Amino acid sequence: VTDSLWCYRCDETYPRSAGARCDCGEPLWFDVDPTYDPARHADESGLGRYRDLLPVDELRGLTSAAGGTPLIRTDRLDDVAGCRIWVKDEGEHPTGSFKDRGSAVGVADVLARGRTAVGTVSHGNMAMSVAAHAAAAGLDCAVLVPADIPPERLAIIGQYDPEIIRVDGDYGRLYEVSIRIGERLDIDFLNSDVPLRVAGQKTTTLEVVDAFRPDAPDAIVMPVSSGGHASGAWKALRDLRACGALPSTPKLCFVQAAACDPVATAFRDGTETVSPVTGGETIAYSIANADPPSGARALAAARDTDGAVVSVDDDEIREARTRLARGAGLCVETASATTLAGARRLAAAGVLAPDDRVVLVATGSGFKESTATADAAAPSVPLAGLDATLAARFA
Numbered sequence: 001v002t003d004s005l006w007c008y009r010c011d012e013t014y015p016r017s018a019g020a021r022c023d024c025g026e027p028l029w030f031d032v033d034p035t036y037d038p039a040r041h042a043d044e045s046g047l048g049r050y051r052d053l054l055p056v057d058e059l060r061g062l063t064s065a066a067g068g069t070p071l072i073r074t075d076r077l078d079d080v081a082g083c084r085i086w087v088k089d090e091g092e093h094p095t096g097s098f099k100d101r102g103s104a105v106g107v108a109d110v111l112a113r114g115r116t117a118v119g120t121v122s123h124g125n126m127a128m129s130v131a132a133h134a135a136a137a138g139l140d141c142a143v144l145v146p147a148d149i150p151p152e153r154l155a156i157i158g159q160y161d162p163e164i165i166r167v168d169g170d171y172g173r174l175y176e177v178s179i180r181i182g183e184r185l186d187i188d189f190l191n192s193d194v195p196l197r198v199a200g201q202k203t204t205t206l207e208v209v210d211a212f213r214p215d216a217p218d219a220i221v222m223p224v225s226s227g228g229h230a231s232g233a234w235k236a237l238r239d240l241r242a243c244g245a246l247p248s249t250p251k252l253c254f255v256q257a258a259a260c261d262p263v264a265t266a267f268r269d270g271t272e273t274v275s276p277v278t279g280g281e282t283i284a285y286s287i288a289n290a291d292p293p294s295g296a297r298a299l300a301a302a303r304d305t306d307g308a309v310v311s312v313d314d315d316e317i318r319e320a321r322t323r324l325a326r327g328a329g330l331c332v333e334t335a336s337a338t339t340l341a342g343a344r345r346l347a348a349a350g351v352l353a354p355d356d357r358v359v360l361v362a363t364g365s366g367f368k369e370s371t372a373t374a375d376a377a378a379p380s381v382p383l384a385g386l387d388a389t390l391a392a393r394f395a
C-alpha cells in the first residue's frame with residue numbers, strides 16, 4: 001500500500017494531502033505497490049483479500065461486509081444478449097449496491113486516521129451506503145440531497161439517522177463545494193469518484209478477474225454515471241497488469257441511459273473530453289449525471305481496453321429488467337438493467353462475439369424500487385377450487 005496519488009493523464013505523482021484532483025483537472029487515484037501477489041490473502045473474505053492493493057489495512061465491523069458478491073452464470077440470458085452472460089450481483093451488499101465497497105474503504109480510512117465525520121452528496125445508493133457505514137462506526141454523517149428528493153428515498157436514507165440537508169440550487173456544483181467546506185469543517189466527503197472510493201470500487205473487477213482465473217473474461221459491462229466505478233474497473237486491470245497478474249485484458253464496456261449520455265456521446269464523437277449535456281428524464285435515475293466528474297477517465301478506460309460506451313433508451317432498459325427477472329431470477333435496479341440492453345447492442349454491432357464470456361455488473365438491487373406492477377391476470381380462487389385451477393394450468 002502506498003500513500004501517494006497519481007494522475008492517469010499526466011503521469012504526475014502527488015502527496016495524499018493534495019486532495020482529489022490533479023492540476024490538469026482530472027481526478028487522482030491511489031498508487032499501488034507492484035509486488036502484489038493475488039495468492040497472498042486469497043483465503044480472506046470481502047475486501048480484506050485485496051488489502052495489498054488498498055490504501056487501508058484494517059477492515060472490521062460493517063466495513064468487513066463489503067465485497068465477495070456472487071458471480072452467477074445466467075445461461076438463459078445468452079440468447080437475449082447474443083453472447084455468454086454472467087452477472088456480478090452487487091445487490092447482495094448490506095445497503096444493496098456496490099457503493100458499499102467505496103464506503104467501506106472510505107470509512108476504514110477515516111477511522112484509521114482518528115477522524116470523526118464523513119459526508120456525501122447523493123440522493124440514492126451512495127447516501128444510504130455512507131450513512132449506514134457511518135452509523136455502524138459511530139461517526140457523524142452529513143448527507144446533502146437535492147430539494148426535490150422523493151420521500152421514499154429520504155426514508156431509506158433517514159433510517160441510519162445521518163444529518164440530511166436538502167440543498168436548493170445547482171446540485172452539480174455541490175460535488176466541489178462540499179469537499180471545500182468539508183476540509184474547513186473536518187468532514188471527509190466520500191463523493192462519487194474521490195480516490196478512497198475508487199480504490200474500494202476497483203475490487204468489483206478484481207473479484208471478477210479472480211473468478212475467471214486462469215483466464216479472464218472477454219468483457220465487463222457496467223452502467224456509468226459519475227465514472228467512479230468505471231475508473232475503479234480500469235484501475236483494477238492496470239494494477240493487475242503492473243503486478244503481472246492479469247491473464248488478458250477484458251474489454252471495459254460502459255452503458256448510459258440515452259436521455260443523459262455525455263460519456264457515450266463523447267465516445268461516438270471521438271473526443272477526448274466529455275462535454276456536459278442537458279440531461280432529460282430517464283427511469284435509470286441512478287445514472288443520470290449530465291456532467292460526470294470522472295467522465296473523461298471512463299472514456300479513456302473504454303478506449304484503452306478496446307471496449308466501448310453505448311447508450312440505451314428507457315424501453316430497452318425496461319425490457320432488460322424484465323428479462324433479468326424472468327430469465328435469471330434477478331431483481332436488479334433499473335440502472336443496472338442497462339448492462340443487459342447494452343450487451344445486446346454491442347453483440348449486434350459485433351463488438352462482442354457470440355462465444356465471448358461477458359460479465360454484467362448488476363450494480364444495485366431492485367428491491368428498493370417500487371416499479372414492479374402487480375400481475376392483474378393472477379386468478380383468485382376459493383380453496384376448494386385450487387385443484388381444478390392448478391390442473392388447468394399445469395396438467
Ligand SMILES: *Cc1c(COP(=O)(O)O)cnc(C)c1O
Nearest residue numbers: 125224225226227228229363364
Ligand atoms: C452509483 C451507481 C451507478 C453509477 O456509478 P458511478 O460510479 O457514479 O459511475 C450505477 N448503478 C447504480 C445502482 C449506482 O448506485
Ligand SMILES: [Zn+2]
Nearest residue numbers: 007010022024
Ligand atoms: Zn493530470
